[in-house]
Amino acid sequence: MLSDLEPLTVLIAEDSAADRLLLSTIVRRQGHHVLTAADGAEAVDIYIQQRPHLVLMDAMMPVMDGFEAAQKIKQLAGEQLVPIIFLTSLTESEALARCLEAGGDDFLAKPYNQVILAAKIKAMDRLRRLQATVVEQRDQISRHHDYLLNEQRVAKAVFDKIAHSGCLSAPNIRYLQSPYALFNGDLLLAAFNPAGDMHILLGDFTGHGLPAAVGAMPLAEVFYGMTAKGYGLAQILREMNAKLKRILPVDMFCCATLLCLSFQRCTVEVWNGGMPDGYLHDSLSGVRTPLPARHLPLGVLTPQLFDDRTEVHPMSLGDRVFLLSDGVIDTADDNEQLFGVERLQQVFSANREPDCLFEDIQQALRDFRGEPRDDFSMVEVRLVAPTQLNPPPPVYSDSGQSSPLDWSMSFEFRAQTLRRFNPMPYLLQLLLEVHGLRAQSGALYSVLSELYSNALEHGVLGLDSSIKRDASGFARYYSERNQRLDELNSGHVRVHVHVTPHGDGGRLVIEVEDSGKGFDVARVLARPADSNRLSGRGVSLVRQLSHQACWSDDGRSARVEFFWEALA
Amino acid sequence: MSVVTEVSPDGQKLTISIKGRFDFGRHQEFRESYERLNQKPESIVVDLKEATYLDSSALGMLLLLRDHAGGEDSDIRIVNSNSDVKKILAISNFDKLFDIYPKEDAGKDSAGEKDKPQAGHLQDKLHPGKA
């Protein structure tokens, strides 16, 4: 009666020779390979040497009884299931319980019944195989898990580097990211542009884990690359959106808030696509102005439909911008109630010490839920005097042997171009080919940007800078700027660049002309430079940062000079 | 079933109703609800009356649905969202992609209650359903 199951190796431990002979014959006739032992010690030895699949064990045996032998075999088998069937004429429940305690899986009573024995061996074999499968699958899962953890660790190390190659350690930034926030798709980037303005991005990819973090790589690349070259938020946003739209699957996108903090102009420019409200905190009045999401997240719209319009707010020294991820307000309590914006605002109003805002929020989250989610990000940036910051000097990779020293160039940018294109990064890149100018790249970029935006906004667009007298006028000014720019169909800005040798070094002259109505140069220059005034800051900034700043043609043409000494 | 699908008798209008949490756990069911149809419906209504919560992967699923239904040319209405869900849709600015109504029937007689007026193409879309 060979059964359908594969032959097993069965160890029979039985001190009675007749019973042993009988049982071996029965088991062998059922198609299995049989090993025999006359006592417990022998059974353990044979188990060690031959690793049988199953053991039939008499309880009462000399030298070592079946209980002890069963315990030893179970111990040796470890995670493997070696079923032990006790052979017994024991009837007392206490003795049967001892068999189970010793690791017995079943009993077989004397006198033996072949049919029952075959059924029990079959059942035990099923159990044994099940256990083997479970152990194998568990090991497999555990291997996969280890593999996954390792991948995550490697990926996290890479992303941490990306996230920390910027200026998150600047003294005016404070941030808090739970350890796994990144792996839940949160991304926090910060970098200085050539003028010393700070760009900050807090992003939140859809979904979780690796797929979410994968999108972080190209986003960070665009952010750092374009910020370092002096691109404005609008261009950076357009590029990030186009890139994500191109590479991400349809159901993935990135909610993001992008900031540009200008420490010289004392402004913050904001674009929020799909993130919770950020807040601009006025340190004097204590008022918190929300910075709500006005746009779809990055990676949703085609480049044609993408909206890159930003908002600009004035700031004073000590004012702060606070951004957070939805992990904070979507923290749920046991009843699936969300923490929500109202509770966050209660924390704001209860907050007495601005430097402890993060701690207050965390405490509120703990009070609300017991423990905060492990995927939240918060960042706070303070407006400080430019001197308090130390933007790292840009790194140049060329050898420095081919610096162009005697040349001129003129550009004319007309309405179509002015509407969408910012030529400043290109001009700056060009000028930084002149190695002597590299040491003053920040001042150069600031002056160039200032002259260009004056020419565009006050000249071509005819905007009156005195509108920017107060905060509400400030907002009006920028919305007016956007509207006029959208409708622009005539006018131009010309930029002339002259580089000539001068002594051992050289001289750069920049002239910027516009097609506007000009302004009363004498009156503007006569005004004292007042750093607290929101309007007219540009002119004094230009005069501070460059030599020989002068205006001609009724203010329609500005001219500045930069000098440099021989390079060491 | 936490995703219930209903197709109008003429096959022109598909209504997908979500019950409970609308999150990644509904991914499979939600996709099947529109992918298994033989006939592509003219209009789709996503009814969130019984949806308690919606996360960013649900927003992703809505984008997939929109893509499936023809992207820019799709006609998808999201109706009956509760206040929590409405907040999430507002933050993400999804009203720029979808027609979001407070009530399912609001679009039929009162364009005023609609979050984004777009009455013209709506009237067209409603006709086949009445035929």
Place this chain on the structure above:
Amino acid sequence: MSEIHLDRDVLSTLKEVMEDGYLELLDTFLNDSEARLRVLHEARDAEKLSATAHSFKGSSSNMGAIRLAELCGELEQRAKQPSLGGIEKLVSEIDSEFAHVRKLCREEREGFHC
């Protein structure tokens, strides 16, 4: 108590199972049992007595020696009692029952030969 010394049904099943090994089984059982009887006679402690009776009971039951198994069971229980009275009487009953069984087994052996 059963009057069956050796159950014929059990024997025929064993014959079927053991085939050529049947005689060896009978011999093994008899040798085993004689060794056990010696232990029963010599045993001085109750535990040894009880354990041997237990094993003897098991192998007897396998061979269909029903009355012998019952007597061994009785001895096993009696050996666990505080007073050891009646033990000797039981052992001698087992002696004579085994003599019966041995005789029957030998006949069985002869019969199998024919």
